[in-house]
Amino acid sequence: MTPKRKQRLLIVMFIVVGVSVAVGLTLFALNQNINLFYSPTQIAAGEAPQDTRIRAGGMVVDGSVKRDPDSLFVQFDITDYDKTVTVEYTGILPDLFREGQGIVAQGSINEKGVLNAVEVLAKHDENYMPPEVAEALAKAGKMPQPEGQEFNK
């Protein structure tokens, strides 16, 4: 390599490393703002602001879904296997909504610590399988479950 090229190589490396460090520090500083949602643990610890619109994410607790027979009102708990938050919502739930499914709810937390949701989104996990395999795994009790870790980064 000629000295000229060596110098240009250094400049290129300086650009890449410099930009990486700058962006890395920015992202580190903005860390909390980049998260799409708060986990139930963060909400229980008081990290989520009250009376303003936030998102909460977690797994729908088995047996916690209560539907009002006369309206679209539904109440359920979401958990990260550590803490639990109750969500109330009036509206149509996504097709994938079910007990044991990860969801992200947008709304505000009232004084009782209940999230009044205006939007509920289903969070799909990375596992895909044909129905027969899912049935066999469910029978054997080996259905892959998203870990609580997935909601608590």
Place this chain on the structure above:
Amino acid sequence: MAEKKWMPRWFYQLASPRWCYQITGKLLPWFALVAGLSLIGGTLWALMFAPADYQQGNSFRIIYLHVPAAILAQSAYMLMAVAGAIALIWKMKVADMVLKSAAPIGASMAVLALATGAIWGKPTWGSWWVWDARLTSMLILFFLYLGVMALNSAIENESTAAQASAVLSLVGVVNIPIIKYSVEWWNTLHQPATFKLTEKPAMPAEMWVPLLVMVVGFYCLFAVSLMMRLRNEIVWRERRTGWVRELLSKQ
């Protein structure tokens, strides 16, 4: 210069537009053949023979377009960054041309990934778009492509344009690891990767083999369109040289 060469011989040969034109002409039909076979075969396999997903039913099949397009959008950008570095350090004209030719292809892949993701997101998540880290960083990648393309066409002088877009490609490459790890570093709506190099895929073989075929097909399709654009670019920029005139007069 008596100094020892740093790179293998083919690297220096690539610097010659004429040699590059000839070798891509020889490689082109093979890549086109593999691309055609694997894209047609992979599509039929994915749509007709792969099993449906237990939760999403048939709507999961969009993965066979979404994942290859997203992989290619990122690979094409990394290729642009490498070409940009080579262009800046060795002042290689062919690297400039590779960078310029790859940008529109990568941009189309990014659009395809974003569009298929939105179409899938509506029935699965319940929303077309969410500002989570993965989706936002992918959108930034698309804007970076547009930036490189705009820089290339805005600056009249070819070598200045190439230098500017090489620097932008290098600056933007920091976004690639952010896209990849966004689902691990932050809470996102987008699910983590189904494929990891170190682990077994989180789907059975009858689902991931057709996906792999599609990925190979997309890479070959990318290679074919890159080589075609590159050859065009070479002929245009070398239009005043003897060998191009000879080539054109033969046709």
